[in-house]
Amino acid sequence: MARVVVDVMLKSEILDPQGKAVERAADRLGYSTIASVRQGKRFELQVDGPVDDAALASIHELAESLLANTVIEDFTVRVEDN
Amino acid sequence: MSPRVGVVTFPGSLDDRDAQRAIRLAGAEPVALWHGTTDLSKVDAVVLPGGFSYGDYLRAGAIARFSPIMTSIIDAANDGMPVFGICNGFQVLCESHLLPGALTRNDHLHFICRDQKLRIENTTSAFTSGFAANQEIVIPLKNGEGSYIADERTLDELEATGRIIARYIDGNPNGSRRDIAGITNEAGNVVGLMPHPEHAVEAGFGPSLDGLTFFTSVLSRLVNT
Numbered sequence: 001m002a003r004v005v006v007d008v009m010l011k012s013e014i015l016d017p018q019g020k021a022v023e024r025a026a027d028r029l030g031y032s033t034i035a036s037v038r039q040g041k042r043f044e045l046q047v048d049g050p051v052d053d054a055a056l057a058s059i060h061e062l063a064e065s066l067l068a069n070t071v072i073e074d075f076t077v078r079v080e081d082n
Numbered sequence: 083m084s085p086r087v088g089v090v091t092f093p094g095s096l097d098d099r100d101a102q103r104a105i106r107l108a109g110a111e112p113v114a115l116w117h118g119t120t121d122l123s124k125v126d127a128v129v130l131p132g133g134f135s136y137g138d139y140l141r142a143g144a145i146a147r148f149s150p151i152m153t154s155i156i157d158a159a160n161d162g163m164p165v166f167g168i169c170n171g172f173q174v175l176c177e178s179h180l181l182p183g184a185l186t187r188n189d190h191l192h193f194i195c196r197d198q199k200l201r202i203e204n205t206t207s208a209f210t211s212g213f214a215a216n217q218e219i220v221i222p223l224k225n226g227e228g229s230y231i232a233d234e235r236t237l238d239e240l241e242a243t244g245r246i247i248a249r250y251i252d253g254n255p256n257g258s259r260r261d262i263a264g265i266t267n268e269a270g271n272v273v274g275l276m277p278h279p280e281h282a283v284e285a286g287f288g289p290s291l292d293g294l295t296f297f298t299s300v301l302s303r304l305v306n307t
Binding site: 010015072 | 144
């Protein structure tokens with residue numbers, strides 16, 4: 001079965017307070033070279049059948065309507081090799 | 083017969099009973115609506131209450147937006163039925179694209195719960211017509227994801243068309259752009275508000291009775307049409 005990964009990230013111009021909190025914690029732990037942290041979401045979809053253009057188009061539609069809120073988030077879709 | 087105002091209960095709704103009580107105190111008949119059906123039970127208006135529908139999974143309001151009842155509510159709202167989203171309900175309205183923009187995590191990351199001063203800046207929407215222009219009110223605020231965000235063009239348009247119904251004053255509690263606490267759609271029948279008017283409707287409970295006016299506003303509109 002093929003696996004398709006959808007990554008969702010807040011748009012760069014949207015403040016990411018969770019990422020900022022992680023960034024501050026990393027700094028406290030001594031990871032002084034970490035300049036910034038952005039936090040996102042990763043969805044792993046197991047897909048029945050071939051991952052052809054039609055399947056990818058339908059996943060793209062799902063990502064746009066449900067997985068991401070495109071007012072504040074960007075997403076990428078990619079097929080993972082087994 | 084008094085107008086019927088529906089209140090939707092999603093899994094994880096918290097303030098549905100308080101919203102029903104506010105509707106009753108305003109003089110309308112509250113009608114409980116269930117998320118799993120498309121039946122609006124012939125209501126004249128709908129309130130989407132506060133809480134954590136579907137546990138705020140994915141994004142606040144994102145799963146509720148695709149519940150069966152929302153299909154009917156989106157159609158009815160587009161036909162002009164008054165719809166009022168409070169807190170989580172506001173998030174559901176933004177996720178449904180009935181209102182522009184989005185609500186994101188409070189900029190300071192903390193859940194905030196306090197009495198909040200607001201200035202009412204729109205007195206023509208279905209739920210704010212009973213207020214005086216620039217009336218200042220105090221009602222409870224309680225949220226973790228109340229920071230209103232939209233692009234600059236949308237914010238400018240909301241300002242220019244008088245669609246910001248309420249603004250936070252004496253301090254912005256969550257990083258909302260332009261201190262926005264609530265907005266309405268172009269037609270004025272769909273209104274979203276982050277603070278909770280349903281908790282300020284009865285003497286002895288809450289900081290004021292200011293919240294009742296949101297509910298009496300829609301009642302007078304329904305009675306007059």
